[in-house]
Amino acid sequence: MPPRLSLLSRACCSVTAKPTPFASFLLPFFQQQQNRNASILSELSDNPGAYNKKIRRGRGPASGKGKTSGRGHGGQKQHGKVPMTAYGRFAGGQTPLEVVHGERGFENQFSVDMSPLNVDRLQSWIDQGRLDTSKPITLKELNDSRCLHGVKDGVKLLGRGAEQLRTPVNIIVSRASASAIAAVEAAGGTVTTRYYSPPAIRRILRGLTDPINSLQTVGAAPVAAEVDEGSEAEGAAAVTSKRFTYRLPDPTSRKDIEYYRDPAHRGYLSHLVPQGQGPSLFFKTPGTGRVRHKKVTAKGGNSLAKGENRMW
Secondary structure, eight states, X not given: OOOOHHHHHHHHHHOOOOOXXXXXXXXXXXXXXXXXXXXXXXXXXXXXXXXOOXXXXXXXXXXXXXXXXXXXXXXXHXXXXXXXXXXXXXXXXXOOHHHHHOOOOOOXXXXXXXXXXXXXXXXXXXXXXXXXXXXXXXXXXXXXXXXXXXXXXXXXXXXXXXXXXXXXXXXXXXXXXXXXXXXXXXXXXEEEEOOOOHHHHHHXXXXXXXXXXXXXXXXXXXXGGGOOTTOHHHHHXXXXXXXXXXXXXXXXXXXXXXXXXXXXXXXXXXXGSOTTOOSOSSSOOTTOSOOOOOOOOTTHHHHHHXXXXXXX
């Protein structure tokens, strides 16, 4: 007679695997780790104010957004036919005011967007060893060292943190404030402002144009065709001029020429201004113009006397 199933089940339950000493030793640690993780998962929640509760519209007056759902009574705005792209200037179909009266003001086409560079940031980059003061500091060195994150229409040196500058530097920028010039020269350095066009700036950053020398720069390297082969110094200057593909341009507008002719701005064209004259190309220095003398003849004395007695 075959054995009954109840007896087999009792026999299977009676035979249990005894835990080994190794498993019993690690069992408390596994239980503790599992309980700790379970407690953390049960307490996870968003920070207060992490999200806003959705507004349920049209669900009765108790919510404050029932009946008309916050759109008001009747009209075009309640029915959803208002052009939302131009909601701020929509005037019910009539011509907007800015179209009737026009926009006031204009965009100045002659304005320039200079990248600011303060003196304290310049000294910080020198202290970190990211700028070499033994060579002139130009736009390329400032951009390559990430002291400036891109150069727009030029670089203007400003005087914030002037008391922190203690290293003499030779810096060449587009423009410089009076306080920045005083701070650099007080530390024993020099400031030179020179003209850069937007295409020239892009070529300088790519290493295709000399950032310092141009045709009107004092001590610029001569053109290779004009150099004699016998002179070693001039031959070296010709080699340096051959390294660049494009030539650095000089200013052509009157405003730029007058700015870089001004010694107060430390312009690189200040050597072109004669002694005792100003940087302006239009206004002459008093006393430097031609003096027109009137010719006095024998009859001229009576005519001058008559001219002084006239009313008109």
